[in-house]
Amino acid sequence: MAGSAPLDPSSPAASEDDRRLVEALRAGDEGAFTELLERYHTALVRLAMIYVADRAVAEEVAQETWLGVLQGIDRFEGRASLKTWIFHILLNCARTRRHREARSIPFSAFWNPASEPDEPAVEPERFLPGDHPTWPHHWNAFPEPWSGLEDRLVARETYTYIRQVIEALPLHQREVITLRDIEGWTPSEVCAALGVSEANQRVLLHRARSRVRRALEQYLREQ
Amino acid sequence: MMDDEQELTCQELVELVTEYLEGTLSPEDRVRFEAHLVTCPGCRTYLEQMRQTIELLGRITEEMIPERAKAELLHAFRTWKRG
Ligand SMILES: [Zn+2]
Numbered sequence: 447m448a449g450s451a452p453l454d455p456s457s458p459a460a461s462e463d464d465r466r467l468v469e470a471l472r473a474g475d476e477g478a479f480t481e482l483l484e485r486y487h488t489a490l491v492r493l494a495m496i497y498v499a500d501r502a503v504a505e506e507v508a509q510e511t512w513l514g515v516l517q518g519i520d521r522f523e524g525r526a527s528l529k530t531w532i533f534h535i536l537l538n539c540a541r542t543r544r545h546r547e548a549r550s551i552p553f554s555a556f557w558n559p560a561s562e563p564d565e566p567a568v569e570p571e572r573f574l575p576g577d578h579p580t581w582p583h584h585w586n587a588f589p590e591p592w593s594g595l596e597d598r599l600v601a602r603e604t605y606t607y608i609r610q611v612i613e614a615l616p617l618h619q620r621e622v623i624t625l626r627d628i629e630g631w632t633p634s635e636v637c638a639a640l641g642v643s644e645a646n647q648r649v650l651l652h653r654a655r656s657r658v659r660r661a662l663e664q665y666l667r668e669q
Numbered sequence: 670m671m672d673d674e675q676e677l678t679c680q681e682l683v684e685l686v687t688e689y690l691e692g693t694l695s696p697e698d699r700v701r702f703e704a705h706l707v708t709c710p711g712c713r714t715y716l717e718q719m720r721q722t723i724e725l726l727g728r729i730t731e732e733m734i735p736e737r738a739k740a741e742l743l744h745a746f747r748t749w750k751r752g
Contacts, residue, residue: 474750476743483742487734505738512742516749567683568715583678588711592721605729627726633691652687659722 458634460524467528471519483512486529489629490536496620497540507543511536526638533639567656592666604665611661615654622647623654677705682712686719 460468470478490511494504514535522531576582612620612628621640625631631639637647677685682705688694689702706713 476746479746480739480743483734483739487738487742509738509742509745513745513749516746567686568680570680573678573680583680584709585679585711589714589718591714592718595721604725608725608729623726627723628729630727648687648691648693651691652684655687655719655722656683658726659718662722662725663718 458527458530458632460522460527464528465524468519468522468524471516482515482532486532487512490533492628493533493536493624494540496617496624497544503543504540507536507540510539514539527635530635530638537639565653565656567652568660589663590667592662595666607665608658608662611658612654615657618642619650619654619657622650623658626651627655677701679705679709679712679715682706682709683715686716689716690719690723 467478467482471482487508490508491501491504494507494511495501498504498507511532515532518535522528526534572586573583574581574586578584612623615623618640622636622642625636625639626633633644633647636642637644640647642650682702685694685698685702689699694702706716
């Protein structure tokens with residue numbers, strides 16, 4: 447349930463707007479609840495989908511989260527932003543659900559990117575060898591600019607493809623890139639929600655973005 | 670001639686792109702990064718592609734909450750209010 451793990455005290459605190467919504471919610475104001483639903487529900491479902499593959503189950507997890515929000519609202523102290531707090535509840539619900547259905551590895555203080563196999567941003571064969579007389583480790587052929595990308599991108603298939611690429615990422619990379627680049631969270635919000643250090647958050651973001659770029663490059667070349 | 674120790678290779682640059690975009694490179698590394706970009710069209714294209722990738726991720730469409738889910742949750746809200 448809500449707040450089983452402590453929130454990172456460095457995460458941004460509640461804003462004036464947060465306090466207004468919390469007060470209204472405590473007073474039973476349905477408009478405030480509707481506002482929150484419209485603001486966060488679809489993001490909650492998308493985030494839940496990181497942990498549970500099935501969309502219907504992700505909807506259930508989001509609904510469970512809202513019940514957790516209502517049950518816990520009297521205990522909300524405003525040390526974290528309302529958004530961080532709500533997503534923290536979601537992560538607990540989603541991870542519990544995932545544990546029930548499969549094994550998952552939550553972040554621990556000891557998670558270390560160095561313990562994972564090295565993952566270059568670009569395939570090493572794209573560069574000249576280290577003993578090249580004039581251009582060691584430089585591009586052997588420059589990447590092609592993605593011209594006309596705008597037109598291609600309006601196509602729904604491109605978005606569908608990117609979603610598939612993200613779904614295929616390792617769990618921690620998927621968590622970070624979803625929150626940072628799709629949901630637009632700040633680094634400190636992501637670190638607070640996932641319990642990961644800023645440096646490790648960057649490593650995961652770097653690997654995830656690099657993989658998505660590689661996949662897009664391949665996709666655009668094949669079109 | 671520039672000092673070889675100071676010059677970034679393309680293969681090194683692609684590993685620093687995220688730190689560059691996040692603004693977490695040291696001032697010295699930032700200078701080396703930007704100096705390399707000036708002379709290297711390949712890395713300029715690479716950086717642009719990373720920016721395009723991020724922009725694209727940010728445009729994965731916003732959906733609306735389904736009416737049925739909203740109705741169910743508002744029902745739950747009214748129940749909670751009474752309880
Ligand atoms: Zn270069």
